[in-house]
Amino acid sequence: xxxxxxxxxxxxEGCILSLLSGEKMYSQEIAAxxxxxxxxxxSDGTLFPLLLRLENEGLIVSEKxxxxxxxxxxxxTLSAAGSEELLKFSAICTELFSAVxxxxxxxxxxxxx
Numbered sequence: 001x002x003x004x005x006x007x008x009x010x011x012x013e014g015c016i017l018s019l020l021s022g023e024k025m026y027s028q029e030i031a032a033x034x035x036x037x038x039x040x041x042x043s044d045g046t047l048f049p050l051l052l053r054l055e056n057e058g059l060i061v062s063e064k065x066x067x068x069x070x071x072x073x074x075x076x077t078l079s080a081a082g083s084e085e086l087l088k089f090s091a092i093c094t095e096l097f098s099a100v101x102x103x104x105x106x107x108x109x110x111x112x113x
Contacts, residue, residue, distance in 0.1 A: 005041070008039060008042075009046075011093070012034075012042065012050060013050060013054065013089075014085075014086065014089035014093065015037075015039060016034075016050065016051070016054065016060075017054070017059060017060070017078060017085060017089065018086060018090075019033050020076055020077055020078040020082070021078045021082075021086055024063075024076065024077045025075065025076060026073045026074060026075050026076070027044075027047060027048065027051060027074070027076075030047065030051075030076070031047055051076060054076075055076070057081075058079055058081045058082075059078070059081055059082035059085050060076045060077065060078055060079060060082050061077055061079050062074050062075065062076050062077075063077070
């Protein structure tokens with residue numbers, strides 16, 4: 001049986017890089033945007049280790065920003081290396097999604113489900 005979670009794990013990194021290419025965000029904003037865009041059920045237990053790994057790999061950078069009504073928030077932005085990685089991710093996704101679509105649509109044309 002197909003498990004949506006397993007498929008998402010492979011593309012979540014690129015989605016986060018893409019979100020951070022447009023603006024500086026903190027973890028709750030990232031989670032909310034993923035949810036809004038249809039990537040549901042991303043837990044803190046998935047998101048925080050991924051953000052830490054992306055930061056350790058130099059693909060994103062963080063900055064602690066004081067907040068008037070609480071502790072500092074850690075905002076993330078895309079680094080130059082992250083921008084390069086995002087370009088690679090986008091190219092791979094375009095190629096892969098095109099191939100998958102072709103296979104699925106080809107299967108339907110041949111009388112398959």
